[in-house]
Amino acid sequence: MSENQKTILSFKDKSVEIHRDGPTVMIGERINPTGRKVVLAALKEGDFEMVRQDAIKQVEAGATVLDVNAGVPGADEVALLSQVMQEVMSVVDVPLCIDTANPQALEAALKLYEGKALINSVNGEEKSLETVLPIAKEYGAAIIGLCMDDDGIPATPELRLKVAEKLIERAAKYGIPVEDVVIDPLAMTMGADHTAGLTTLKTIELIVAEFGVNITMGASNISFGMPDRKYLNSTYMAVAIHTGLTCPITNPLVTEINTAVLATDLSLGKDEYGMRWIKAFRKRKKAQE
Numbered sequence: 001m002s003e004n005q006k007t008i009l010s011f012k013d014k015s016v017e018i019h020r021d022g023p024t025v026m027i028g029e030r031i032n033p034t035g036r037k038v039v040l041a042a043l044k045e046g047d048f049e050m051v052r053q054d055a056i057k058q059v060e061a062g063a064t065v066l067d068v069n070a071g072v073p074g075a076d077e078v079a080l081l082s083q084v085m086q087e088v089m090s091v092v093d094v095p096l097c098i099d100t101a102n103p104q105a106l107e108a109a110l111k112l113y114e115g116k117a118l119i120n121s122v123n124g125e126e127k128s129l130e131t132v133l134p135i136a137k138e139y140g141a142a143i144i145g146l147c148m149d150d151d152g153i154p155a156t157p158e159l160r161l162k163v164a165e166k167l168i169e170r171a172a173k174y175g176i177p178v179e180d181v182v183i184d185p186l187a188m189t190m191g192a193d194h195t196a197g198l199t200t201l202k203t204i205e206l207i208v209a210e211f212g213v214n215i216t217m218g219a220s221n222i223s224f225g226m227p228d229r230k231y232l233n234s235t236y237m238a239v240a241i242h243t244g245l246t247c248p249i250t251n252p253l254v255t256e257i258n259t260a261v262l263a264t265d266l267s268l269g270k271d272e273y274g275m276r277w278i279k280a281f282r283k284r285k286k287a288q289e
């Protein structure tokens with residue numbers, strides 16, 4: 001068994017700790033034109049109002065980190081990602097998770113960011129390791145490491161653990177400490193394979209036992225193509241947090257998901273005196289009035 005790692009992200013004078021004994025950190029997923037057609041349409045029009053509103057609403061709903069993705073087909077991602085980041089930083093003061101596969105866009109984004117960001121992502125492919133790890137080291141950022149490599153996504157938890165090990169070892173070679181490596185075990189849809197959710201849970205279990213690192217994932221991936229997704233997502237969220245998930249990339253505006261995270265934290269002793277649960281209840285009640 002390995003001791004639980006603590007990842008500290010920051011933005012200006014604010015910092016957020018990710019730790020298995022502390023509250024689950026919701027990374028807001030909504031600023032993402034790849035996953036959301038309305039955001040795509042707005043960004044194509046050069047309209048950033050939706051991005052600003054999504055930033056504010058997600059933070060109000062309890063996201064303490066925001067994922068920022070600006071992957072618009074045909075657009076100049078280097079300029080667009082920086083612009084989207086500026087818009088987000090003009091309205092909220094939470095650490096950002098920079099979601100891009102473009103190294104130039106990543107570097108430009110890190111240049112203008114003040115604090116310790118989370119890079120989303122690096123994976124076990126040689127090209128990715130060699131490109132992203134030096135950038136992460138240079139800017140003192142933490143990284144999300146995806147459990148896939150040159151051979152694709154491993155089918156078994158044991159093989160995904162191997163990729164996690166490689167990611168942690170290679171990061172260390174570049175001077176990036178293990179606490180700054182957040183692992184994504186990869187959540188795939190249960191609509192295509194009913195054991196996909198279980199595979200991800202077993203992967204989390206193995207990685208946490210071996211390395212104690214923080215765990216993230218696109219938590220809503222598991223329900224793609226299924227009906228009534230919010231129930232699948234919220235139940236899976238509870239199970240995954242119990243298994244070791246510490247910072248899901250998720251939609252905090254969905255009440256079922258939001259309350260599942262809070263209820264799980266309280267159930268697992270991560271919400272002192274139930275204060276966060278009670279505060280969130282009062283907020284929902286006030287919003288209904």
Ligand code: THG
Pocket residue numbers: 029030032035036037038099120121144184186187216217218219220221249
């Ligand atoms: N791992 C890591 N990063 C990730 C993912 C992951 N980043 C992207 C993605 N997966 C997680 N982010 C999102 C963002 C938005 C949506 C889903 C995942 C989303 N999707 C709508 C839906 O699910 O119904 C699409 C509908 C629409 O077009 O609006 O909102 O796995 N490290």
